[in-house]
Amino acid sequence: MIFQPVLNVLLLVLLFAPMAGLAVWMLVRSTRHPADSASGAGPVMWSLRLAMVLACFMMLLRPGIPGGAVQTLATDTDVVIVLDTTASIVAEDWDADRPRLEGARADVQAIVDEYPGARFALITFDAAAEQRLPLTTDTTALMSSLEILTPEVTSRSRGSSIGIASAMLRETLAGAAQSAPDRSRMVFYLGDGEQTAASDPESFAGSAEFVDGGAVLGYGTSEGGPMRITSGSFEAEDPGYIEYQGEPALSVRDDANLQTIADELGVPLQVRDAGTAIDLPEAPTTTTNYAESGEVGNVTELYWVFAIIMVLLLGVELARATMLVAQLRGLALRGGDA
Numbered sequence: 001m002i003f004q005p006v007l008n009v010l011l012l013v014l015l016f017a018p019m020a021g022l023a024v025w026m027l028v029r030s031t032r033h034p035a036d037s038a039s040g041a042g043p044v045m046w047s048l049r050l051a052m053v054l055a056c057f058m059m060l061l062r063p064g065i066p067g068g069a070v071q072t073l074a075t076d077t078d079v080v081i082v083l084d085t086t087a088s089i090v091a092e093d094w095d096a097d098r099p100r101l102e103g104a105r106a107d108v109q110a111i112v113d114e115y116p117g118a119r120f121a122l123i124t125f126d127a128a129a130e131q132r133l134p135l136t137t138d139t140t141a142l143m144s145s146l147e148i149l150t151p152e153v154t155s156r157s158r159g160s161s162i163g164i165a166s167a168m169l170r171e172t173l174a175g176a177a178q179s180a181p182d183r184s185r186m187v188f189y190l191g192d193g194e195q196t197a198a199s200d201p202e203s204f205a206g207s208a209e210f211v212d213g214g215a216v217l218g219y220g221t222s223e224g225g226p227m228r229i230t231s232g233s234f235e236a237e238d239p240g241y242i243e244y245q246g247e248p249a250l251s252v253r254d255d256a257n258l259q260t261i262a263d264e265l266g267v268p269l270q271v272r273d274a275g276t277a278i279d280l281p282e283a284p285t286t287t288t289n290y291a292e293s294g295e296v297g298n299v300t301e302l303y304w305v306f307a308i309i310m311v312l313l314l315g316v317e318l319a320r321a322t323m324l325v326a327q328l329r330g331l332a333l334r335g336g337d338a
Helices: 009-032 043-061 100-114 139-147 166-179 205-210 255-265 303-337
Strands: 063-066 073-075 077-084 092-094 119-125 129-136 184-191 213-218 269-271 288-290 299-301
Touching: 009 043, 043 303, 077 100, 077 166, 092 100, 100 139, 100 184, 119 139, 119 166, 129 139, 129 166, 166 184, 166 205, 184 255, 205 255, 213 255, 255 269
Parallel strands: 077 119, 077 184, 184 213, 213 269
Antiparallel strands: 063 299, 073 288, 119 129
């Protein structure tokens, strides 16, 4: 049997020792002087209360039975995800006619699953770059951020650069390297490589010295996909598609630009489609460690047994209290009649 206490064991002892001591003292006192407890709680009730204290103590110790020699891999790596949130991220050419954002979300989930225990940061970019999530091990927060993520409002779009997040990425990686130099760092850039700003894209070469692995993930097709108008409001009516010269505007993946970003970061390019599983690189071999066998993973929790005992004992207390109240009311009524 193993224990996974919710608080430090010493603190639990300090909290429960006075209550257990009081219950033992009252139990002994009621046993030696039964006359003193004729109208109060007798040995039986104080025994039940002592059992309640011990059951609560055991419940907070969280006992369990380890289910075999399961070892859990923890990746000692910082993973920065850079995601395109321009209108083209919802171009409908993923899995035939689904928005590209669906594929990006699925791939980020695969990245999270591939590197358990890693810290993740999320940077998005359209007309400007924004850090949506600093480095954290809270993968639920990361996936929640992606679930509520929407592309830039179409009416405000003035063109965007595929490299506008380069400075923010370098700053994030440099800060991670300074605060935790023993951790490795990986970067995953998710986008279509389509440069719509008039200027040349900024270079990611300045981040290469901090990058130990990762990939550039390209979304879209060479034929292109139509993009729905995004207004930023919850309108029931379909706003339709972005048009160019009377026809739906198409967003086309630019492999040359994506390859340039991959070369600057020193990571491979992987063109994504719904029919192919993502191929993720291994984390650096020096950044993995294993938890002790039996401490995490397949553990059968037993705290619920003591929780049930607590509920039953509390039920006895409530029943006794109800009976005492009824007796007192009966005495009061008889006294009033007299």
